[in-house]
Amino acid sequence: MMNSSYVGLAVYLSISLHVHAQAPEEVGGLEVATILEMLGAKQEGGVSAGQRRIYQKHFGFGDHNGDGLHSAEEFIEKGSYLSPQARRGIFTASDADQDGTVTQAEYVLNRIVTDEAKALMQALDADDDGLVSREEFDEGAKADLPVKEQREATFRAFDSDENGLLRTPEYLRVWGGWARAGRKPAEARLRETALDALWAKVSRSVKKGDFAGYSATCHPDGVLVSGTKATSYPLSKALAGWQQGFEETKAGKMKASVAFRFSQRLGDATTAHETGIFLYTSQATGSEPNNAFIHFEALLLKNGEGEWKVMMEYQKSAATQEAWEDLLLPGSPGTR
Numbered sequence: 001m002m003n004s005s006y007v008g009l010a011v012y013l014s015i016s017l018h019v020h021a022q023a024p025e026e027v028g029g030l031e032v033a034t035i036l037e038m039l040g041a042k043q044e045g046g047v048s049a050g051q052r053r054i055y056q057k058h059f060g061f062g063d064h065n066g067d068g069l070h071s072a073e074e075f076i077e078k079g080s081y082l083s084p085q086a087r088r089g090i091f092t093a094s095d096a097d098q099d100g101t102v103t104q105a106e107y108v109l110n111r112i113v114t115d116e117a118k119a120l121m122q123a124l125d126a127d128d129d130g131l132v133s134r135e136e137f138d139e140g141a142k143a144d145l146p147v148k149e150q151r152e153a154t155f156r157a158f159d160s161d162e163n164g165l166l167r168t169p170e171y172l173r174v175w176g177g178w179a180r181a182g183r184k185p186a187e188a189r190l191r192e193t194a195l196d197a198l199w200a201k202v203s204r205s206v207k208k209g210d211f212a213g214y215s216a217t218c219h220p221d222g223v224l225v226s227g228t229k230a231t232s233y234p235l236s237k238a239l240a241g242w243q244q245g246f247e248e249t250k251a252g253k254m255k256a257s258v259a260f261r262f263s264q265r266l267g268d269a270t271t272a273h274e275t276g277i278f279l280y281t282s283q284a285t286g287s288e289p290n291n292a293f294i295h296f297e298a299l300l301l302k303n304g305e306g307e308w309k310v311m312m313e314y315q316k317s318a319a320t321q322e323a324w325e326d327l328l329l330p331g332s333p334g335t336r
Ligand SMILES: [Ca+2]
Pocket: 094, 095, 096, 097, 098, 099, 100, 101, 102, 103, 106
């Protein structure tokens, strides 16, 4: 996974997509999500596709009857990791929707959140005794959380039993709640992160003139629907028509870029329907850049290798720059 532009896009998308439905919880005057960010948490945006696959594999080991769920029996009674009490704690934390079973997405998101939390907190444990003392937290988190009152409020929130020391399960319980506060369910978070990576790949391919890279994002049986031309045809035919532009970009005869913003993101573990606006900019050498804002919908499928492919690209109609900019405003009606 090509990380720098991917993380950049994830950061930019987080502004437009992660609009909180309920009032966010605050500690020391900061939203809890902001505290985690300041402490260095990247959550699902900081994990490679390879690492996600490893977590998925771990989930599979515990899914004895292969129904795609961990039951309490499978995870707590038949599990062998740590103690039954610890397993119960992990199970309860993972089951974010509290329906009594843990889906693969719930498991993977919990692993992402807790492994990152442990790594960030262990880095503060200066004397390596497995506990983060008030002094260690105050000193170690100074650079990330420079306001002393906010550091103290955060420590107090983590230190449930008020003994001045943070044990791993103690801070994980609080951290896990903060990592999920006001956020979408695990399945949507992981899907949208994977799709963000796909759109980032599309953008990179257009910018570099990487025709093969772009083609790889399309399903071989995909369909292009054109609202302006009132027709549809195979994506493979559309690609053939676009190939020259990619080659000219690669040869430096023109510049091109595309960016995406979304107003609605629907789907499940293997299907997705994304609605929004894309901005395609092209500039032939010696000419002014040309911006096209287009309302679009995309239908996507996850294949057997776990890769998302565009099954349908529906270029609906021209959009305005104002409509495009609206999609960036948190809380605008279009963002949820
Ligand atoms: Ca569940």
